[in-house]
Amino acid sequence: MNKPEIPTLDDVAKEARVSTATVSRCLNFPDRVSSKTRDKVLKVVKDLGYTPNFGAQALAAKRTNTFGAIVPTMNNAIFAAGLQAFQEELGRNGATLLLASSSYSAEVEEEQIRSLVARGADGLLLIGTQRNEKIYSFLEDRKIPYVISWSYQDDKTRSCVGFDNFQASYELTTKAINLGHKKFAVISAHANSNDRAYNRVKGIRKALKDNNIDEQNLPLIECGYSIENGSQSFKAHIESNNRPTIVMCGNDVLAAGAVKQAHQMGLKIPEDISITGFDNIELASVIEPALTTVHVRHKRMGMVAAQVLLKQVEDKSYRENIKLETRIIEGKSLAKPS
């Protein structure tokens, strides 16, 4: 037996004295082959160290067992946790993750979607709902399954696995109101092209309105995702001429910046000022005082999203809209105003 450097199906077939069809079957449908020939073939496969050529396989089978995900950034604990779970679940099902990031830009995201599809992704994980309608058509024309994650929506034509940002935010705000807060300020991530941020703010406004607190003039600062931005925005709120008793932050990272700044300004939390976060990343429990925030099941979301996507590949008409629960984490950063 002369061992070729990089063996093909043909090499295996010749060596095992069967046809290429039989070898292919041994690998893909072992039960449609007699155990005798199967053993013989698999032995040769092993001896030769054969692995299918990916390009050829993709060309012939019209599938790659590869799934794409486009996240705003990997450099954010919430996406990292979700992605990790998504990838693990794919792995358990013999599939691989193709990953891109959009830097929170809708145009870049669109490019990346096209790029991952061009790269042969069998399906896509998308984050949030907010994107150009034509990109959805693009995917639907090509019959590429996709799942929207991190956000929940009722649209039965599109699968999603997410949570109700509006509702969670509403509840947290209501809690603060019940404690006696009336003067609110908000630090949010940029809300255009980010429906999570948008709905969190919306939830706050609705709760204020429902409790007859002026929400038209709610002090709101939008900024990019970073501790530093959280600090600066917090400072601006505190130094405004209508100082709030509570600063609600769109996510834990911004809240961490706010807390840091509060310390630097000599403000005690929650005696002098209450601060809330959102996401309950690990950071939230390390901060002093521990953040009052909203817990979100990122890992579960990633796992379930992978499952839904895999089902959609099997059954192109399968759709599912899953809302995962959230819950308020009682930290020490929210208390009644003094």
Next chain:
Amino acid sequence: MNKPEIPTLDDVAKEARVSTATVSRCLNFPDRVSSKTRDKVLKVVKDLGYTPNFGAQALAAKRTNTFGAIVPTMNNAIFAAGLQAFQEELGRNGATLLLASSSYSAEVEEEQIRSLVARGADGLLLIGTQRNEKIYSFLEDRKIPYVISWSYQDDKTRSCVGFDNFQASYELTTKAINLGHKKFAVISAHANSNDRAYNRVKGIRKALKDNNIDEQNLPLIECGYSIENGSQSFKAHIESNNRPTIVMCGNDVLAAGAVKQAHQMGLKIPEDISITGFDNIELASVIEPALTTVHVRHKRMGMVAAQVLLKQVEDKSYRENIKLETRIIEGKSLAKPS
């Protein structure tokens, strides 16, 4: 013109009244085609919405423009930052990232390496140096370029982009010794199959030895990467019958856990106990007191690793060994013992 649902090179050729070869050239070597035919062809490409079939392209060209990376976990800020930069640099060069994670397991990593190669990765990003030699042969036999990252080694036959964990750790320890510390304790990530952790501990021991401090009996606890583990290990060190004046942690996350625990135990940092970290993740500056830690250029590492890898694809014999500098971040968590 009848528009096919999913156009092929052939469709474009027919519509533009040229050969498939010409269309292919227009796309891959635009300058080897007259501007007149090029314009004509590209217009048809656009009109038809043609995109190359990935499988066919890979099969014919023997490359996928896809690069694999296997990280221990995405759920760790340092890998997330490096990966993000790696992916961005790939993207700038028209390549895509295939991502897998090993959960810090050598066997899983090996599986993933084989899997990514089977998925057509043109090259691989590996983390750390410690793995079975046969997996290197596997890659070399198949002429798959790879770059080792996060660790630096002198081996000129293998490219790497990393930093000197030993040296950085040595310097940080020396600094502590110079402040007067003599009673050390260490919390480290598991050091088998993790040369970063291994070398950081080694750097501590060497510094102790060079300063005539007993390093044979250095209290050392190895644990998994989490805040909770950091807390528990810290508690164990403090409650031992030979209480240290400083607890050096193998990374910032463990250090964060230690700091949290110190607060809970009513210990003041750095008056009662000094704590150090490693990595300088964003978290380090939010903790009170800010961590004294080692800054590492993760983003730069990811970017440079991508560049080296891309070069290796062009020139299979190209190798580079790059050591990135580190520097100590002076926080407030390290001071002279009282």
Next chain:
DNA sequence: TTGTACGCGTTATCAA
């Protein structure tokens, strides 16, 4: 500068 024609390594259909 352009076209012809073959090869790439699988999968899958159909017949034996």
Next chain:
DNA sequence: TTGATAACGCGTACAA
């Protein structure tokens, strides 16, 4: 249960 063989869509010598 197995084998022969036709796609699959693109790249690229080679020829014109």
